Amino acid sequence: MSFLQLTGLTKFYGDTCAVADMNLSVEKGEFVSLLGPSGCGKTTTLQMVAGFEPVTRGRIELDGRDITHAKANTRGLGIVFQTYALFPHMTVSANVSFGLEMRKMPRAERAERVRDALALVHLEAHAAKYPRELSGGQRQRVALARALVIEPPVLLLDEPLSNLDAQLREEMQFELRRIQRQVGTTTVMVTHDQGEAMSISDRVVVMEQGRATQVDRPQRLYEHPRTRFISTFVGKANLLEGRVNGEGAVDVGPLRVVVDDTGFRPGAAVLLSVRPEKLQFVVAGLGRIDGEVAERFFLGSQWLYRVDTAVGALAVLCPNDGRAALEAGQRTGIDWPVHCSRLLPVDSASPAAETAP
Ligand SMILES: Nc1ncnc2c1ncn2[C@@H]1O[C@H](COP(=O)(O)OP(=O)(O)O)[C@@H](O)[C@H]1O
Ligand SMILES: [Mg+2]
Incomplete structure (x- = not known):
């Protein structure tokens, strides 16, 4: 029995289906990310788990208990949103302590937990400061401490x-994972950033138009994407139209x-997908195919080439x-x-899901 279980979870806003028949089992202590482009239903899913949005259809179970219609404050979940919404007039430690006061925890125990x-x-070192005296990364840590101090069964993180700016963001990704490992809290995180989802999650749920289209460990997801959309949303791919022969x-x-x-089956139209870093340059005539370098881009640690070949640009x-890069031409x-x-199947992706996030 999984710790957090979503079964056929569905949400309509009027006629708009935001989440469609979502099934997900999260194990105790697991870190799972919901990954997908803007508008695919990630936040709505999280809000239903948190108890902030009523469920249209389906079931949510936590540790064997049906919480589908339970009030948010009875679920006791830890929640961190994109805008961390700290109380500006309270110190860091008062912010963190707030949830414990609500739970009427005695002062001494509270101080220790904070x-x-x-x-x-x-x-x-920053316990007595106010949120305005902290950097963005520090404020986000306060929000995390505030969510974790109540020792919630599940931590919900929405973007x-x-x-945070790029460098701080990368640091915080590892920091977030360290903290999660240390406390072992079952965590569900929403993100539209595939690198972020892959670098810190045990498993990633890819969502497209309200549906979970693949649930896998990061490496499996990257090496074995199930659809055209996933192969290009998670990493980059050369996609070539082909036909299976016998x-x-x-x-x-x-x-x-x-x-x-x-x-x-033989005769089926398919897409052959090969990731750009799996291709290697060899002496002309000795590889699978020859081509001519059309363009090259310097990325610092890597070179990205566009090579024209008989099957299209790769x-x-x-x-x-440290070796000399190839020249255009x-x-x-x-x-x-x-x-x-x-x-990959040619027709697996719904066209609307292929627009850039
Ligand atoms: N309160 C709401 N009322 C009506 N439609 C909503 C509401 N919240 C979200 N939606 C719609 O539901 C879909 C999913 O939204 P959301 O869960 O916020 O996506 P994501 O978090 O993946 O960007 C979108 O089409 C969005 O416009
Ligand atoms: Mg969202």
Whole structure:
């Protein structure tokens, strides 16, 4: 039995279906992210779990208890939103202490719990400050301490880092994961940032138009995306239209690509998906296909190339390992390992879901 269980969870706002038949099992102590473009239903899902939005259909169970229609304040969940909504007129420690006072916890015990929570987020030295005296990252830590101090069974985070600038955001991702591991709180986080979802989650739920379309561990999701949408929303992909032939291979124009397991019947139209970093440059004539470098972009630690080939333009991502980069106009061969070819159904993605997030 999972710790948090969503079964057929559905939400309509009038005629708009925001969440459709969502099923999800979260294990105790797990960190799960809901990932998807803006408007796909992530926040609505979280709000239903929190008890702030009524459920249209379906069930929410927490530790074996049906909480579908329970009042928010009886669920006792820890919640952190994008705008951290600290009380501006209260000190850091008063902010963190607030939830415990509401629960009528005795003063001495409260002080100890607040001290522990502030230590957890490395803010002991700032206990007497006011929110306005803190940086964005520090304020977000206060919000986290405030949510965790009540020792909630589940922590709900809605885009908790999206107000932070890029570098701080990356630091806080690891920090968030460290804190979550240390306290072991079951966590569900909403994000539209695939890198963020993958770097800190045990499992990622990809949502498209109110539906969960893939639930997997980050590496599995990245290496085995189930749909065209996921293959390009999570990482980048070269997508080539092809047709399965009878011999465990796919024909892409003049190119025949042997794949591990087609999983499609012979004759089926498919998309062959290969990630840019799986492609390698080899001597022309010695790879799967030859091409001509059309453009190159310097990304610091990597070079990104666009190479024109007989099957179309291919993106190739190479580490900047100190060797000379290829020049525009240069001929090159391109190869990739057999096990890095993925086949996807052509028609799996709903067209609306393919617009950029
Ligand atoms: N209070 C509301 N009233 C009406 N429609 C809403 C409301 N909240 C969200 N929606 C709609 O529900 C869909 C999902 O929204 P939301 O859950 O906020 O998506 P996300 O968090 O993934 O960006 C969107 O189409 C949005 O416009
Ligand atoms: Mg949202």
